[in-house]
Amino acid sequence: MQSSSSWLADYFERVWFMNPTLAAVLSVILGVGICMALIPIIPGFGSYLERKVCADLQQRIGPNRAGFLPFGIMQAVADGIKTIQKEDLIPEHADRFLFKSAPYICVIGVFSCFAVIPFSGAGPLSALNLGVYYILSISSLMAVGIVLAGWASNSKWTLLGGIRSAGQMISYEIPIALSVVTVAMVAGTLNMSGLTAAQRLGWNIGFWNSNIFVTLSFPVYWIAALAECNRTPFDIPEAESELVAGYFTEYSGLRFSFFAMAEYAEMFVVSAMAVVLYFGGFYLPFEGIMPWIMDLSGGRLTLIHFAVFLGKVWALMYLMIWIRWTLPRYRIDQLMDLCWKALIPIAFVNFMGAACWMALLG
Amino acid sequence: MVTTRSTLHTQEMILNMGPHHPSTHGVLRLILRLDGEVVEGVIPDVGYLHRGIEKIGEGLTYRQFIPYTDRIEYLASMNMNHLYCMAVEKLAGIEVPERAEYIRVIMAELNRIISHIIGCGALAMDLGAFTPFLYGVVEREKCNDLMEMTCGQRLTYNYLRIGGVSQDLPQGFEEKTEKFLNEIKDRWDEINKLISANEIFIQRLANVAVLSVEDAFSYNITGPNLRACGVDWDLRRDEPYSVYDRFDFQVPVGRGERGAVGDCYNRYMIRVREVYESIKIVHQALNRIPVGDVMAKVSKLFKPPAGEVFMRAENPRGEMAVFIESDGSDKPYRIKFKAPSFNALAVFNKICRGHMVSDLAAVIGSFDIVMPEVDR
Numbered sequence: 001m002q003s004s005s006s007w008l009a010d011y012f013e014r015v016w017f018m019n020p021t022l023a024a025v026l027s028v029i030l031g032v033g034i035c036m037a038l039i040p041i042i043p044g045f046g047s048y049l050e051r052k053v054c055a056d057l058q059q060r061i062g063p064n065r066a067g068f069l070p071f072g073i074m075q076a077v078a079d080g081i082k083t084i085q086k087e088d089l090i091p092e093h094a095d096r097f098l099f100k101s102a103p104y105i106c107v108i109g110v111f112s113c114f115a116v117i118p119f120s121g122a123g124p125l126s127a128l129n130l131g132v133y134y135i136l137s138i139s140s141l142m143a144v145g146i147v148l149a150g151w152a153s154n155s156k157w158t159l160l161g162g163i164r165s166a167g168q169m170i171s172y173e174i175p176i177a178l179s180v181v182t183v184a185m186v187a188g189t190l191n192m193s194g195l196t197a198a199q200r201l202g203w204n205i206g207f208w209n210s211n212i213f214v215t216l217s218f219p220v221y222w223i224a225a226l227a228e229c230n231r232t233p234f235d236i237p238e239a240e241s242e243l244v245a246g247y248f249t250e251y252s253g254l255r256f257s258f259f260a261m262a263e264y265a266e267m268f269v270v271s272a273m274a275v276v277l278y279f280g281g282f283y284l285p286f287e288g289i290m291p292w293i294m295d296l297s298g299g300r301l302t303l304i305h306f307a308v309f310l311g312k313v314w315a316l317m318y319l320m321i322w323i324r325w326t327l328p329r330y331r332i333d334q335l336m337d338l339c340w341k342a343l344i345p346i347a348f349v350n351f352m353g354a355a356c357w358m359a360l361l362g
Numbered sequence: 363m364v365t366t367r368s369t370l371h372t373q374e375m376i377l378n379m380g381p382h383h384p385s386t387h388g389v390l391r392l393i394l395r396l397d398g399e400v401v402e403g404v405i406p407d408v409g410y411l412h413r414g415i416e417k418i419g420e421g422l423t424y425r426q427f428i429p430y431t432d433r434i435e436y437l438a439s440m441n442m443n444h445l446y447c448m449a450v451e452k453l454a455g456i457e458v459p460e461r462a463e464y465i466r467v468i469m470a471e472l473n474r475i476i477s478h479i480i481g482c483g484a485l486a487m488d489l490g491a492f493t494p495f496l497y498g499v500v501e502r503e504k505c506n507d508l509m510e511m512t513c514g515q516r517l518t519y520n521y522l523r524i525g526g527v528s529q530d531l532p533q534g535f536e537e538k539t540e541k542f543l544n545e546i547k548d549r550w551d552e553i554n555k556l557i558s559a560n561e562i563f564i565q566r567l568a569n570v571a572v573l574s575v576e577d578a579f580s581y582n583i584t585g586p587n588l589r590a591c592g593v594d595w596d597l598r599r600d601e602p603y604s605v606y607d608r609f610d611f612q613v614p615v616g617r618g619e620r621g622a623v624g625d626c627y628n629r630y631m632i633r634v635r636e637v638y639e640s641i642k643i644v645h646q647a648l649n650r651i652p653v654g655d656v657m658a659k660v661s662k663l664f665k666p667p668a669g670e671v672f673m674r675a676e677n678p679r680g681e682m683a684v685f686i687e688s689d690g691s692d693k694p695y696r697i698k699f700k701a702p703s704f705n706a707l708a709v710f711n712k713i714c715r716g717h718m719v720s721d722l723a724a725v726i727g728s729f730d731i732v733m734p735e736v737d738r
């Protein structure tokens with residue numbers, strides 16, 4: 001599979017006659033640089049969307065004053081500038097090193113996932129063959145960061161939040177992994193671009209025309225993904241009405257905003273995963289049998305694909321926000337019950353069912 | 363109920379919940395003994411909002427004290443005004459004009475509606491569902507407009523007077539109130555659809571912090587919290603004061619729809635159903651309200667005879683009671699209130715054991731604790 005960075009390296013070599021090694025290194029640095037510069041836009045827009053959508057659901061107007069642009073679009077920028085100005089407080093008896101490093105670990109864990117997300121036909125930054133596996137493992141770093149934050153703050157509230165999140169995030173990785181494996185098995189690949197390509201034909205809704213169990217695994221994936229991002233009804237690690245603010249109670253300023261950034265980026269990542277696994281990635285529905293779309297030139301097609309991908313992801317983000325402002329929150333033991341007694345058995349049945357389907361009908 | 367059994371070495375943790383905590387509804391401090399997340403003991407620490415209102419009352423004339431009763435329970439100021447004025451009228455033997463009685467009932471029941479809206483909304487908010495609260499606040503705002511139209515205030519009304527009310531209902535009040543009642547009924551149905559049948563909401567409340575009838579009696583739990591235990595007792599019906607005996611309304615009693623009788627869900631549902639009953643009462647009162655004076659003849663220098671009086675009334679949070687001792691001067695010798703939330707706090711240690719920290723938010727919300735009435 002092609003990746004954006006290999007495409008860049010190719011470009012450097014052919015057009016600028018660069019040394020291949022230098023071209024490869026430069027392309028990776030450039031690609032990562034561009035990504036890291038652009039990713040923070042996602043949490044910014046995510047927080048703006050969250051505030052606007054929740055205001056809409058609650059019959060309010062939401063932010064509409066900040067800056068010179070209409071509809072309060074500058075609110076995210078204003079929030080960012082505000083958090084930079086805040087004092088960086090560290091509690092007196094906190095473990096300073098761990099306290100300082102926890103937000104970075106969260107951010108690194110989430111931002112690394114963007115390397116393998118195929119935004120368009122130009123491919124992801126890195127065409128890793130184990131793309132899905134890579135996302136599952138590297139995003140677990142977030143749990144480490146949260147537990148560290150909870151522990152290092154030396155506060156009982158944050159400790160409770162950290163311990164809760166450790167239990168929650170580790171448990172909910174199992175249904176996610178089982179659902180993902182179901183899809184990967186049917187598509188026959190763990191590569192994100194390969195998974196997308198496997199859905200080029202049809203409605204792109206979880207291979208529904210080829211295997212019903214894949215479609216059924218989407219609700220399981222989605223519920224577990226909500227828990228993975230600590231979103232309501234599973235936001236018990238931060239549970240503002242119980243634990244004040246959970247694991248990041250003691251954080252302020254930029255470090256606090258790093259946690260918020262990591263949360264919104266994580267939402268984006270799990271939504272992008274859902275799009276890749278179940279909603280046909282960057283393809284339009286039935287794109288494989290649409291003649292006019294094949295006639296388009298590469299650049300235009302890439303742009304359309306990019307827009308389609310982002311559109312699908314933000315639609316799922318909207319769904320997440322909608323759920324958050326509608327439902328109450330689970331208790332920790334009920335949350336564990338849901339995971340171990342409902343989601344994991346269902347995910348497992350889906351997995352077995354999909355395998356049987358492939359063996360009998362495939 | 364969660365039980366933990368372990369051979370590992372564990373240590374009890376003491377956790378201060380409050381006085382500034384998002385779900386303690388004001389400045390309540392709970393000292394929790396925790397085993398992990400399981401609550402082993404709850405010690406409520408009250409007094410952070412003590413303003414000495416009862417002592418202040420001894421230095422004021424009977425009339426001057428009315429605004430202070432607003433501040434004792436700011437979510438049900440009309441009910442507090444009503445209780446205090448009734449007690450003083452009983453002490454001095456003043457006959458209140460019938461129209462004033464009807465106005466008082468209308469106001470008290472409107473206040474009960476908006477108090478329950480806040481109570482139920484805040485409970486949902488404590489459980490993480492933010493939106494129902496704001497839906498309720500929209501309706502509360504309309505009711506506040508009605509109150510403002512009547513007496514010029516939106517929260518602490520100071521509307522009732524000893525011997526009547528400060529002024530008659532304004533023009534157009536009846537029509538606007540009817541309109542509000544119809545709207546609140548529709549909206550209350552909608553809010554109910556949103557949360558009351560929500561499975562997560564029910565799981566969080568059902569069978570949590572079950573209060574038995576014996577405990578309720580021995581801790582003197584009253585009002586909706588008592589009715590949630592299955593006790594059919596409502597002062598408005600069983601010991602009617604004012605003109606409550608002329609209205610036809612049901613008293614909701616806990617039925618244990620989704621769990622044991624006396625759990626958090628019952629306490630919540632009682633309040634939900636009471637709103638409908640209050641709507642009925644206001645409807646009837648508006649239809650039957652007579653014309654006439656709204657103030658009895660009370661002398662400017664008001665001096666009730668020496669003696670003492672005890673009066674209780676059904677407030678949104680339970681039976682509020684007041685004791686006034688008069689020495690024959692223009693100032694009360696002693697005023698003492700008995701607040702229902704205070705008793706509700708006392709029972710926490712008994713019913714919260716074995717539940718989790720998260721449940722405490724549900725318990726505080728379901729008892730609908732209001733701190734100024736506890737501390738006074």
